Amino acid sequence: MSEKRNIARAAGILGSATTLSRIMGMVRDMVVSRLFGAGLATDAFFAAFQIPNMLRRFFAEGALTSAFIPTFSETLHLRGDEKARELANTCFTLLTIVMATITLLGIIFSPAIVACMFPGFTSVPGKFELTVLLNRLMFPYIFFISLVALCMGILNTLRHFFTPAISTVFLNISMILAALCLRGFFEVPITALAVGVLIGGCIQLIMQLPVLWNKGFALKPDFNFNTPEIRSIALLMLPSLFGVGVYYLNITVSAILASLLPQGSVSYLYYAQRLFEFPQGIFTVSVAQAVLPSMSRQAAEGDIVGMKETLSFGVRLMLFITIPAMAGLMVCSTPIFSLIFMGGEFDYSTVVNSATALLYYSAGLSFVALTRVLAPVFYALKDTKTPVYAALIAFIINFCVSLALMGPLKHGGLALATTFSAFCNMLMLIWLLRRKIGSFGGSAVIVTMLKSTAASLPMALMVWYGCSFADWAQDGHKMLKGAVLGGSIICGGTIYLLLTKLLKSEEALEALSMLRRKLKV
Numbered sequence: 001m002s003e004k005r006n007i008a009r010a011a012g013i014l015g016s017a018t019t020l021s022r023i024m025g026m027v028r029d030m031v032v033s034r035l036f037g038a039g040l041a042t043d044a045f046f047a048a049f050q051i052p053n054m055l056r057r058f059f060a061e062g063a064l065t066s067a068f069i070p071t072f073s074e075t076l077h078l079r080g081d082e083k084a085r086e087l088a089n090t091c092f093t094l095l096t097i098v099m100a101t102i103t104l105l106g107i108i109f110s111p112a113i114v115a116c117m118f119p120g121f122t123s124v125p126g127k128f129e130l131t132v133l134l135n136r137l138m139f140p141y142i143f144f145i146s147l148v149a150l151c152m153g154i155l156n157t158l159r160h161f162f163t164p165a166i167s168t169v170f171l172n173i174s175m176i177l178a179a180l181c182l183r184g185f186f187e188v189p190i191t192a193l194a195v196g197v198l199i200g201g202c203i204q205l206i207m208q209l210p211v212l213w214n215k216g217f218a219l220k221p222d223f224n225f226n227t228p229e230i231r232s233i234a235l236l237m238l239p240s241l242f243g244v245g246v247y248y249l250n251i252t253v254s255a256i257l258a259s260l261l262p263q264g265s266v267s268y269l270y271y272a273q274r275l276f277e278f279p280q281g282i283f284t285v286s287v288a289q290a291v292l293p294s295m296s297r298q299a300a301e302g303d304i305v306g307m308k309e310t311l312s313f314g315v316r317l318m319l320f321i322t323i324p325a326m327a328g329l330m331v332c333s334t335p336i337f338s339l340i341f342m343g344g345e346f347d348y349s350t351v352v353n354s355a356t357a358l359l360y361y362s363a364g365l366s367f368v369a370l371t372r373v374l375a376p377v378f379y380a381l382k383d384t385k386t387p388v389y390a391a392l393i394a395f396i397i398n399f400c401v402s403l404a405l406m407g408p409l410k411h412g413g414l415a416l417a418t419t420f421s422a423f424c425n426m427l428m429l430i431w432l433l434r435r436k437i438g439s440f441g442g443s444a445v446i447v448t449m450l451k452s453t454a455a456s457l458p459m460a461l462m463v464w465y466g467c468s469f470a471d472w473a474q475d476g477h478k479m480l481k482g483a484v485l486g487g488s489i490i491c492g493g494t495i496y497l498l499l500t501k502l503l504k505s506e507e508a509l510e511a512l513s514m515l516r517r518k519l520k521v
Helices: 003-036 040-079 081-108 110-117 121-122 127-138 142-157 162-166 170-186 191-214 228-243 246-258 265-300 306-340 348-362 363-379 387-409 411-437 442-467 476-502 508-518
Strands: none
Touching: 003 110, 003 127, 003 162, 003 170, 003 191, 003 265, 003 306, 040 081, 040 110, 040 121, 040 127, 040 191, 040 228, 040 246, 040 265, 040 387, 081 110, 081 142, 081 228, 081 387, 110 121, 110 246, 110 348, 121 348, 121 476, 127 191, 142 162, 142 265, 162 170, 162 191, 246 265, 246 387, 246 411, 265 306, 265 348, 265 363, 306 348, 306 363, 306 411, 306 442, 306 476, 348 411, 363 387, 387 411, 442 476, 442 508
């Protein structure tokens, strides 16, 4: 099977599993919005959850994955299964010790962390105290999810993608059941959500272990930390914390600054970010996770030409998927919030405010997606400095633009600043990577971008026209709204696929070929 087909197949498996997870995530957010709305309690919960979630994105899904997979892949392919098992055991042991320590410190110093990250909460009676309580309850989540990320790195390198992707379904189920069944047991009902997060993280870890066992990687304690592989991972992780995670750092900065804006701003950004992450989780992360093991193996074997081909295909696949998704989200921001969230404590003014943030976030979907593919290439090549310099500049840009826009545009300005920062980061990574490895199919990438854009414009126009047949300001009418939005999206998606096929897009033809093979099975 060709490398392109391997990547497309892996991305398809990840996308399918993640689609189910994201659907459950939408159900979870619908439950949360109906039960708790957007106000003091939800601001406190989302802020408290932001802290372990930020560490998850930086450390677990960002730095750990980017540092571990290239090293583990190199060990597996060049030194054999036994050395790979030893490395997995050592990393699991060391990570358990480190994350247990971080979790304990996080719980102890939670008041200082919350006061530093969300200074605006201290002026609202009860908001700071509630945020500290919720943060302490949820901080152990980073312990479980970091170990899950390590397991994911092992399984993805072994070309098993389904279990890590599907495990997040159970986090969402746990939070939904906790919100529905346990909120009556707490003085502050939203505390039940924090309990659901903790239980869900534990379940996610438990799910990985039997699969690893079947793959021949029964994890066990190994305290031999003084190895070249561990040192290599450590050296890669430190800069990766910033290089890969700058986008999520910008999101965190937005939440901090939003705490200084009118009440509800933190929640507006959270709900918008959740919807923005829907296509990200299904497509962007799926393609990035599918591409990274292949590029790491090719880099370890010295196959730079093959790695450049894989990178080029990954970038083109990203553009083929994210350009129409970006256009669709921008057109459908208000209809989506009206259909999914409007009702109960979530009124139309909250819909409009959340949709504004989503509109600005959506404009940066392709920029964020390409960054997720480009930055790990440097780590696969053992270059830890370059992406950090680019990320640092992007972070400074985000902070300055956020301060400039949060006055006139409020929370929308913070979302727009994040998008502009992602654009700058992407451009810098492309320029620096071309200087490092030369061209990686730039002409083909531009052709894909132009074809996808040309096909996305009629698609967006069709979706916008279709959505005009419903009154999104009215509460209720869910069946009508769902039919209008769903029909518009289906028609728009069909137009996009037909146009990309007519334009002979390689990615469209590969996707249709995979679909035909699946239907024949």
